[in-house]
Amino acid sequence: MVINEELLNEVTGGAKASPRLRMNHNFHDRLDAPAQRLLTLLPSCRTGIITLLSALR
Template identity: 75%
Template sequence: MRLINETLLDEVTQQAKESPRLRMNHNLHDSLDAKAQRLLNALEPGTVLPIHRHRHTAETYVLLRGKIKVMYYNDRKEETEQVVLDPKTGSYGIHIPAGQWHTLEVLESGSVILEVKDGPYAPLGEEDIMSLV
């Protein structure tokens, strides 16, 4: 049993702070082949998450602590929507439909999301990453 508590969030956050990417996953699923990919994702301000999409699965974020901004884009590379997630204001999470271009910006150190999407794990292909350049 692994309890999701402040101690675990602090451990994963510390790993994110020490990572050059300023983020760290803590998988809750047993393997990358699992039908449900469930993980904690600790994110620090300055982490770069490219605008991307998951064509074959929806994705759900539940913010356990911290503050993040989630942005949606259309195929013309235009930002179409944004929302700030902050448990202190009652904005806890977001469900991102399959195929939706999205990214996030970390607004507060120590932010941790519970992320859920269908498996098995599939790395993003070139066609699933959007460059604004």
């Protein structure tokens, strides 16, 4: 799974629609997986994440 603009848009849209204004995207297949990797977004931090991803390219 690649963290790209499409994924950020999808998760940010979910965060904006959520009463708590945040959304997770799980990278693990099962909730009982030994390693749980996830992306958590708040609409207000999305710009900083895009800047970070651009710098890492």
